[in-house]
Amino acid sequence: MAYGGPSMNPPAMMTTGAVPGSGNLKQVKLERESELRIEVSEEPLRLRLVNGTAEIFGSELPPEIWRTFPPRLKFAVFTWYGATIEMDGVTETDYTADETPMVSYINVHAILDARRRLAKASTSNEPESSQGPRVIVVGPVDSGKSTLTKMLLSWAAKQGWKPTFVDLDVGQGSITIPGSIAATPIEMPLDPVEGFTLDMALVYYYGHITPSGSSSANIELYKTLVKELAQVLERQFVGNPESRAAGMVINTMGWIEGPGYELLLHAIDTFNASVVLVLGQEKLFSRLKDFLSRSKSNVDVVKLHKSGGVVARAREFRQSSRNSRIQEYFYGLSKELSPYANTSSFSDLQVFRIGGGPQAPMSALPIGSDRVSNPLRVTPVNIDNRDLLHSVLAVSYAEEPDQIVSSNVSGFVYVTEVDIPRKKITYLAPSPGTLPSKFLIAGSLSWLESTK
Numbered sequence: 253m254a255y256g257g258p259s260m261n262p263p264a265m266m267t268t269g270a271v272p273g274s275g276n277l278k279q280v281k282l283e284r285e286s287e288l289r290i291e292v293s294e295e296p297l298r299l300r301l302v303n304g305t306a307e308i309f310g311s312e313l314p315p316e317i318w319r320t321f322p323p324r325l326k327f328a329v330f331t332w333y334g335a336t337i338e339m340d341g342v343t344e345t346d347y348t349a350d351e352t353p354m355v356s357y358i359n360v361h362a363i364l365d366a367r368r369r370l371a372k373a374s375t376s377n378e379p380e381s382s383q384g385p386r387v388i389v390v391g392p393v394d395s396g397k398s399t400l401t402k403m404l405l406s407w408a409a410k411q412g413w414k415p416t417f418v419d420l421d422v423g424q425g426s427i428t429i430p431g432s433i434a435a436t437p438i439e440m441p442l443d444p445v446e447g448f449t450l451d452m453a454l455v456y457y458y459g460h461i462t463p464s465g466s467s468s469a470n471i472e473l474y475k476t477l478v479k480e481l482a483q484v485l486e487r488q489f490v491g492n493p494e495s496r497a498a499g500m501v502i503n504t505m506g507w508i509e510g511p512g513y514e515l516l517l518h519a520i521d522t523f524n525a526s527v528v529l530v531l532g533q534e535k536l537f538s539r540l541k542d543f544l545s546r547s548k549s550n551v552d553v554v555k556l557h558k559s560g561g562v563v564a565r566a567r568e569f570r571q572s573s574r575n576s577r578i579q580e581y582f583y584g585l586s587k588e589l590s591p592y593a594n595t596s597s598f599s600d601l602q603v604f605r606i607g608g609g610p611q612a613p614m615s616a617l618p619i620g621s622d623r624v625s626n627p628l629r630v631t632p633v634n635i636d637n638r639d640l641l642h643s644v645l646a647v648s649y650a651e652e653p654d655q656i657v658s659s660n661v662s663g664f665v666y667v668t669e670v671d672i673p674r675k676k677i678t679y680l681a682p683s684p685g686t687l688p689s690k691f692l693i694a695g696s697l698s699w700l701e702s703t704k
């Protein structure tokens with residue numbers, strides 16, 4: 253059982269008709285195969301389906317029930333057959349669009365669905381034939397990868413499949429917090445507002461928000477964690493024909509040049525992807541198609557249009573979304589939960605960092621020692637100073653320090669105080685009591701609670 257965040261108990265976000273509104277009611281009639289694109293302002297927005305049928309990123313809206321959408325959320329309400337939507341509140345933007353790539357997306361879903369059925373019906377002993385589609389979604393930043401991933405998962409879950417969602421995007425951390433990669437089975441269409449249930453999630457902590465480009469980033473570690481995650485899923489599939497047939501949908505980072513491209517190839521190879529969906533970039537599509545047709549004949553590379561509704565997000569917005577994800581982990585979506593403040597003696601915990609090598613100049617090192625840093629080296633961190641203040645640390649499942657790189661994590665803590673004279677460290681944790689392990693992993697991820 254994972255030591256997950258409070259989003260394990262999502263708040264009741266649904267409210268019925270009799271809730272006082274803002275006085276800004278607006279009805280929008282949507283024709284078939286069109287969508288209402290909304291950017292929520294700084295104030296929450298209430299919305300309901302008045303008639304017809306509609307969905308938000310693959311998850312159907314229940315009729316007549318008001319839902320509250322948090323500030324700054326960007327989403328679309330799409331209808332296949334026509335609908336009337338009612339909004340209550342002032343939006344940043346809202347407009348209707350009848351040109352969307354949704355038909356091509358649902359066609360992809362239909363093909364995946366057929367493959368899942370074939371895999372389920374397979375009586376062959378060949379592991380290949382009982383394996384459902386392994387889909388990886390790739391494309392530049394802000395091309396709609398996460399959104400397409402959500403739709404494919406929700407449509408599959410609606411039909412009773414339990415596909416595995418794999419999130420390799422350390423910048424966003426949609427399953428848990430940024431800096432981690434994770435996988436979780438999807439049993440129900442995804443709620444457009446609430447987070448994922450964490451109790452089934454398999455999480456690895458990388459500790460940084462990019463695999464390269466910053467002084468702390470560590471490509472080798474990222475690749476190692478991707479491999480560990482893939483291997484564990486592979487083992488789980490062996491004993492679980494249902495999830496094997498449902499397959500997986502993998503979301504990736506928007507980094508597609510240079511080492512970013514190599515990491516995409518690495519992920520395709522490591523997860524044995526059978527379908528690569530390329531969103532919004534011709535060049536990436538031809539590059540992958542050429543390469544994969546030569547090296548892996550059984551991979552389908554499919555080009556898909558980016559939706560005109562995808563909103564490009566500025567750097568500051570991404571930073572503030574990351575902070576919100578961390579806050580949500582500890583405090584819940586609408587600050588309805590209180591994390592537990594625990595205090596431990598320095599001697600009860602051991603904090604490690606992964607990567608890095610000798611910092612001293614070559615001349616100061618013993619003869620024969622290696623100047624090159626070891627990206628997978630696990631080094632103890634001295635707690636006896638205030639360096640860890642405001643850090644987010646992962647609680648490792650490792651039983652020994654040398655297992656830290658290959659172990660998944662049970663959850664996260666946030667360091668709120670380091671008391672050097674008393675040798676005590678105080679941290680917030682999502683659950684009370686002692687931590688499931690005394691081994692904690694530090695990265696470069698920190699959070700200033702005041703930014704919430």
Ligand SMILES: Nc1ncnc2c1ncn2[C@@H]1O[C@H](COP(=O)(O)OP(=O)(O)OP(=O)(O)O)[C@@H](O)[C@H]1O
Pocket residue numbers: 287289290325326327328391392393394395396397398399400421424504505506559560561562563564
């Ligand atoms: N059709 C749409 N209408 C309105 N908003 C949309 C639509 N599609 C996507 N969005 C919004 O646009 C933003 C970017 O989309 P998304 O997160 O899917 O892109 P991405 O390619 O995964 O981004 P990143 O590169 O950061 O991983 C999100 O806030 C998403 O909710």
